[in-house]
Every structure is written in structure tokens, then in C-alpha cells.
Amino acid sequence: MSALTLLDVDNLCVTLPTASGPLSAVRGVSLSLRRGETLGIVGESGCGKSMTALSLLNLLPSGAKATMSRYAFDGETVTGRGKRGIRNLRGNRIGMIFQEPMTALNPVFPIGSQLTAVYRRHKGGSEAAARERAVMLLERVGISNAAARLAQFPHQLSGGLRQRVMIAMALMCEPSLIIADEPTTALDVTIQMQILKLLADIKTAFGTGLILITHDLGVVSHVADKIAVMYAGEVVETGRTAEILAAPRHPYTVGLLGSLPDPSRTAPGAPLATIPGTVPSLIDPPDACAFADRCARVLPRCTAAAPALRQDGPGRSIRCVNPEPAAWVA
Amino acid sequence: MSVPAAQVRRPARWRAALTHKSLVIGGGVVLLIAIAAILAPVLTPFDPAQPDIANRLKSPFWMADTVPGHYLGTDQLGRDYLTRLLYGARISLVIGLVAVAISATIGITLGLVAGYFGGKVDAVIGFVITTRLSMPLVLIALAVVAIAGGSLTTVTLVIGLLIWDQFAVVTRTATQQARSADYVRAAEAMGCSLPHILAREILPNIMPAVIVVATVELANAILLEAALSFLGLGVQAPLPSWGLMLSEGKNFMFFDPWLITLPGLCLVTLTMAINLMGDGLRDALRSGRR
Incomplete structure (x- = not known):
């Protein structure tokens, strides 16, 4: 682990209790991120991408259990430091931005007091200093007339403005x-x-560093340096963004990219491309490739044992025994 | 994206609240009674506990056999009835407000904790709430008064320690809804402490429901005090509690019925006004939210 490594998570597993037994939402995910780097976690709904992010801050829904064999942040091991350790990371060294800016701000307080409260909790200092930083960051995220905006309530702001406020709030403590x-x-x-x-x-x-969780490949292609494609609680392919988008090797990634609607290729009215089948149940998952049922390149040994994530070129890994040939590049 | 300063100000919610008729009427009556209670020593020259045997059981001003100065007549000991009603309002309001403050503190705390944590904590607090609901108020009051003796403090404490159940139930339910709100999760992600999340993120957002419960419980507490005093378990003579006045007047109700009509009327007016105010507040707070 080099000094540049910011986040290093190994073998993260999350199980959720359900009426029909424990559900393995995340099954052995490993992530690593360097300073200033952006990782895009891509996958469809329910593939475990949000659970992965929430478990980094110990914000999983009650009843959910996360285990990991290593969790190092900024060179310090977080595993074993308990809830207090992770709570101090929250907001202070790891900022989080949520999906719904319309509801992620407390409706009864002006945004200014919400921004300063975070800062003063972690950094202390005077209200004036915190306000100054809030104004600076609001201007930085492109909100004009920032000083006057501090007195506004969330319902007085549009969705885009609120998301900018959320970003400013995540930045308050210089995470x-x-x-x-x-x-x-x-x-x-x-x-x-x-x-x-x-x-x-x-x-x-x-x-x-930035971890961007999305189901939208268009979003990651603009921002992310690295991509981790998740399917059924596992990382199935990971590597540099440009390489993966240009030459996907895992059949699921190929399918995802193929499902992107492209007006120049699709005739009007023609059905959009999809990946046939559905995600297998993660309650008692089978010891096989989770994508085998939907895969066009399935082999007998895909259903015999779960494939391991293996190295596939520099900085690139893939969980498939019969990937698309590397020469697939269109 | 520039914003005029006036637009940044919080909208005048109080002006909007004034359009709610029941809030204005109920609140106005409560305010009037509260002012009368506070100004009682100024409004009347009499002492509420000073007997005047020569002028016993004089009638109010609209009847025969009146005494000048005693607008609402005198009771069986010749005490000015208007004075006793005014001072009685003080007792009702003080006991009501203090009891509600005590029960709100207990109920809201239990409800917040139960609603936020859920699971085993919720089960334990749910059991405590059920236990409380299974205890009849008057029976408990009887037992406590038998041990400690009836007094203003005892009655206030007994009522305050017994009527927190609605606060707990409502707060618990509202907290269960609010805890999954995104801003609560966001606050958790910001590393906010548990007291901060409960007091600053959840409580202000469930306040409308709590305020409505508080008005209902205020009326409830005032009626309870009157009932306990009527039974001789509450405020003791010669303090002028409305319930106690009803109790003392009931021996004379066939010949001097105003002795029980007047305190009864006061009690009905005050509790009805409080309930009306609560209804109005509920509507105003509901329409005030977007």
C-alpha cells in the first residue's frame, strides 16, 4: 500500500436480514482509491453499490451486518476502531452526497445553520469563521449571492441549488x-x-478522492478515472474508465454498454436493447457465476463453481472464465 | 440567481395562521382567561379566602338579593365568587401547564428514543407505555394522596407523571417516520451525535404533532385537576380550585344553582377554547408545511 492510497477496503461483505433468510447484498467487494482519484461504481438497482458506500460510513440500515478483512483510510486501519472511529470519519474526513437533494436538507432550519453546524461539530471555532467558510464554499459551488442565501430555507431553493448546497456541506470540513x-x-x-x-x-x-455511485454509464464516463462494475453484490469488472468503455470484457459490462440507447444506431420505434433475464436471488446464492443464467457466452464450468476475480492486464480485473476477446474493440 | 433581500425573509407564517377561525377564537379566549388570571389581584378588591358570614350566599347581579360589589354573588362562607373564579383560573392554568411540561418531557424523551432505536428498546418502552395505560388515573391519585396528602404540588406531580402516554405514543410514531428521512441520514453521514440528531433533526420536524398533543393534554390535565379536587383528592380548601368550588357548591345546588353553574361554565369554556385552539393549530401547522 503506497502513501498515495486513500482508501483500501478488502473483502467487504454485507448481509441484510429478510423474512426468508439473510440476503447477501455485498459479497466480497474490494476497493482501493488513491488521493484525488475518482472511482465510479456502476451497476443496476440492487447490485449492492449503495450498500457498499453506506458500509464505509457504518450507515447501513438497522439489522444489516458488514464485515471486511481490511478497512484502511488514509493509512490508518479503521477496522476494530468501532463506531466512534467511523463516526469521526463521517462528515469530517469522508463527506457524503445523497441522491435526493429535495429531502436531504432539514426543512426547518435555514441552510446557513446546517452548513455551520457540521463545521463547528468537527472543527470547532467560531460561528463567524464557520459562516465565512460556508459563504466561500457556496460561492465555489456556483451559488450567487451566497451570504443572503444562508438565511434561506431548503424549500426556497430549486433541486439543482439544493444539490449544490449538499456538495458545499460535504466539503465544509475539507474531507x-x-x-x-x-x-x-x-x-x-x-x-x-x-x-x-x-x-x-x-x-x-x-x-x-471521489466515489461516484451510479447506474448511469454516461455519468461515470465524464468524471471517473476508474470504474468498478458491480453485479449481484460482486465486482465483475474493474479498470481504467477509458479502457473499460472502449473494450469491455465481462459479458455483463458488454450488455450494459450495449443497452445504452444510441439515437444514431437505433431506429425510431425500435425496441431498446436489453439484457435478458433477471438478477438471481441473493438469499442463499448458488456457488456459480451469478450472471451465468443471462450470459450468451456461458460455459458448463460457469455453473460448476463461482469464478474468482482475476488480473487482466495492468490495473484491470475481471470475474469471468470466458470473457469477450480483447480484440473486440469496435 | 440574485435574490432580493425581502424574499430571503421567512414567510409570515403567523399572518397565515390568523386565517384559521378556530385558532383565533380558541386562542383568543384562552389568552383572555390567562390575562384575567394573571391580573386577578388588580381586577378584584377581595381576597379569595376571606369569609364574610354576614353576606353568605348572595346572588349574582342579574338576580334578586344581591350585594353591591359582589358581581357574581358570594358562596356559602360569604367569599366573593368572581374573585374565587379568577383565582381558580390561576390554579387550573398553573397545574395544567406544569403538568403538561412534566409529561411532555417524559413522553417526548421516551417516544424519541423508542422511535429512533426501534427493536428491543422500542419493545421495552412500549411495555412501559402499556403499563402506564393500564393504571387508572384516579385510583393512582387516590393512593398517592392517601400517602402524601393532597396539595397543589402533589396534584401537579401526579397528573404530570401520569399523562405522558399520548406524548410518547405520538412522538414514537412520528419519530419512526422521520428517522428514515434523508436529512436524518445525511446528518448521520455528517457525523452528528445522537443528541444532535434527536434534538435538532427529528424533534423540530415532528413538533407540529407534539404541539397538538400538548393542547389536548392541557385541557385533559385541567379537567383531571377539577375532577380530583371535586373528589377531595386534589387541591385542598381554602384554595379556590374550580373543581373544589363545584364540590362545595353541590350541597346548595337546589336553591343557589349558580354556585355550580359558574365554575362549571368556566371549566367548559376554558377546555373548549384550548381544544379549539389545538384544532386550529393543527390545521395551521398542516397548511404551513409544503
């Missing part, structure tokens, strides 16, 4: 990592691009 869980899903398409640009901009200006 070294920001986790953004679907930060643009609830926003208009035009605002989406602005927010993504802002996130990319902030990342370079402040040197923070």
Missing part, C-alpha cells in the same frame, strides 16, 4: 474523500451535467 450516491439521478438532465462538471472541478481543486 479527503467524497462519496456521492447517485448525485444526479433526481435532477434535470441539463442540471446533471452542471453538477458533474462541478464535482470534477471540485475534485481537482481540493484534491479529494
